[in-house]
Amino acid sequence: MASFLQAAIDDDWKAAAHLLDLNELPAERQAAEGPVLARQLHGVIDRKAVLDWSLLIDRPDALQTEGGDNKAQAGEPRRSLLLRDLPLDVIPAEIRLNRVLPEGAEQAVWVFTRQTVRNIPALHLHYGPSSLEQSLPAILRNKTIGGLMWWELIGLPLLVLAAIALGWVVHRILQVFWRRANTRVTTGLLRASSIPIIIVSVTSLVWWVTGSIFVFSGRIDIFLAPLIATGFVTALLLFIVNSVEVLLDELIAPGDDVDLTLAKQADARVLATRLNAAKRVLVVIVFLIGAGVVLSSANLASNLGLSLLASAGALTIVLGFAARNVLGSIMASLQIALNQSARVGDRVLYKDELCHVERINMTFVQLRNWDSTRLIVPVEEFVSETFSNWTLQDPAMLRIIKLKLDPRADVSALRDAFNDVLQKVSDSDTGRNLDDLSGSSVNVADQDAFGIEVWFSIPCKDPNTSWEVACDVRERLVAKAAQIEEESGRHVFPESITAAAMT
Numbered sequence: 001m002a003s004f005l006q007a008a009i010d011d012d013w014k015a016a017a018h019l020l021d022l023n024e025l026p027a028e029r030q031a032a033e034g035p036v037l038a039r040q041l042h043g044v045i046d047r048k049a050v051l052d053w054s055l056l057i058d059r060p061d062a063l064q065t066e067g068g069d070n071k072a073q074a075g076e077p078r079r080s081l082l083l084r085d086l087p088l089d090v091i092p093a094e095i096r097l098n099r100v101l102p103e104g105a106e107q108a109v110w111v112f113t114r115q116t117v118r119n120i121p122a123l124h125l126h127y128g129p130s131s132l133e134q135s136l137p138a139i140l141r142n143k144t145i146g147g148l149m150w151w152e153l154i155g156l157p158l159l160v161l162a163a164i165a166l167g168w169v170v171h172r173i174l175q176v177f178w179r180r181a182n183t184r185v186t187t188g189l190l191r192a193s194s195i196p197i198i199i200v201s202v203t204s205l206v207w208w209v210t211g212s213i214f215v216f217s218g219r220i221d222i223f224l225a226p227l228i229a230t231g232f233v234t235a236l237l238l239f240i241v242n243s244v245e246v247l248l249d250e251l252i253a254p255g256d257d258v259d260l261t262l263a264k265q266a267d268a269r270v271l272a273t274r275l276n277a278a279k280r281v282l283v284v285i286v287f288l289i290g291a292g293v294v295l296s297s298a299n300l301a302s303n304l305g306l307s308l309l310a311s312a313g314a315l316t317i318v319l320g321f322a323a324r325n326v327l328g329s330i331m332a333s334l335q336i337a338l339n340q341s342a343r344v345g346d347r348v349l350y351k352d353e354l355c356h357v358e359r360i361n362m363t364f365v366q367l368r369n370w371d372s373t374r375l376i377v378p379v380e381e382f383v384s385e386t387f388s389n390w391t392l393q394d395p396a397m398l399r400i401i402k403l404k405l406d407p408r409a410d411v412s413a414l415r416d417a418f419n420d421v422l423q424k425v426s427d428s429d430t431g432r433n434l435d436d437l438s439g440s441s442v443n444v445a446d447q448d449a450f451g452i453e454v455w456f457s458i459p460c461k462d463p464n465t466s467w468e469v470a471c472d473v474r475e476r477l478v479a480k481a482a483q484i485e486e487e488s489g490r491h492v493f494p495e496s497i498t499a500a501a502m503t
Contacts, residue, residue: 001083001097004112008042016042021100021111024118037117040124045095047217048086048127080113088126093119130215148217155214162209163202170201192242196235203231237286244282329363332379336360342382342389347464349388350377354467370467390463398439399466401456401474403481406491407447410484411454414492415442417480418456421473430472435459451494 007016017034020041025033079099085092096116101108133141133151140151174194181187207228210216216224336342346357348367355367355375365382367375390397405414419440426434439459446453458473460466485492 004038004042007038013038019111020117021098021114022117024114037120040128041095041112041116041120043128044086044120044123045083047215047221048084081110086123086127088119088122093123095123127215130213133214148220151214152216152220156216156220159206159209163205166205167198167202170198174198189243193239196239196242199231199235199238203228203235206231237289241282241286329379332383333360333363333365335383336365336379342387343391345464346389346391347467348390350375350382351385351387356464390466397460397463397466399458399460399470401458401470401477402445403454403456403477404451404494405454406451406494408490409452409454409492410488410490411442411444411452413484413488414454414477414481417484418442418477421476421480422458424476425469425472428472430469433461433465433469435461 004016004019007013007019013035014031016038017030020034020038022030022034022037081097083095083097085094087093094113094116096113097110098113099108099110136151140154141149144150144153171194174190174197178187178190178194181190206224210221210224210228215221342348342357342360342365344357344360348355348357350367353367353369353375355369357365358368358374359366361379363379365377365379367377369375405411419437422434422437422440425431426437436459439457441455441457443455443457444452445455456473456477458466458470460469481492
């Protein structure tokens, strides 16, 4: 291989031809066709075979002397070395070296096999320089930085710009179709397929240019081939995931007009949460399938320059480290959806924030606060924190109003006032959310230097509306307390609290 590449650098194709097994050619044609085949083979190797020199043992017999029993073929002379196999029609074509003993020679030599030589014209036609490249000025085909040709340094940025421009054009065209869609399902499917279509368009452009217009050298192709495979597979899997999600949301899931926070929507909350779980499972399955397809189609193990990366241990470590946060979030989201600790529409008390669970996404949980602001919590943080789910199990609950009162306050009068307030609230629009009023109570729960703490317990049917009920009752109760204070001349609220607050 060193002799072959040196002959190519010296442009000595006659010397390079001696490293090809030309025995299938008639002797009178070998001198003329050998150099041509050598040049064509070098063009294919330069573009499609990044050599791993550690596999080419610097011994005439290629004897593996290192590694002991743990190394394949350790201690055995080898007669054949596979450098690379390339897709060609139905059967892949191998670029292989064989150790042969020429007639009349005393020592065996390494040459490119007859089968490799037989496949050179087809390989060169498929992987060699394109006709457009061959028509470029010679100066653009000269080697420069990193062994790349000048046209590659110029053409690669232009290809990236063309791909970006094509993606933008496709996006604008899809926007026109969005505006003309007349159903929610159609609009959802168009939006779901927009990113996959853009990825397919951009990847197809790169695949067509690198396969038909310009064939880049192996230093670039070793990255382009996996990227192209990744692009097509990613687009297909994204389309499947997005389309299934749209169909589930539009045809099965409760609509956007359904208020999941109502008590009567308990079944709808369970359905919405299970659909979220189904989406997470689908994402995990699609990710595993996609990773397997990309690794197999990109054929990383055959790129000798990536032999270390393609080993099972190293590749597992790299992929696991890169995807640990994403997969951890997906599994945490799946955990919430499966154990039903927080369902879509549930009212939860999270870090002293009273919220409704609005969405359970793959990486975050979206909570809607009482003032319609949104609290975005990373899903891993959400599952690791303790929170109170007011909707879980029995929806009925007691909402407690805690008031600090003067020690001399007439608790009996306040109890009567509280019962009167509950009766008036029950006759209002808020009253439909009150439970049996026999469950109400007034209790002196604590006392200190500032006064007594009185708990007013309000029976509520639904925790999702209990906060609004408590606000209404508190407003009326404070007004009643002020009226009692004015009529009786006795303090209801302690003055010392105001003094302490001012200091």
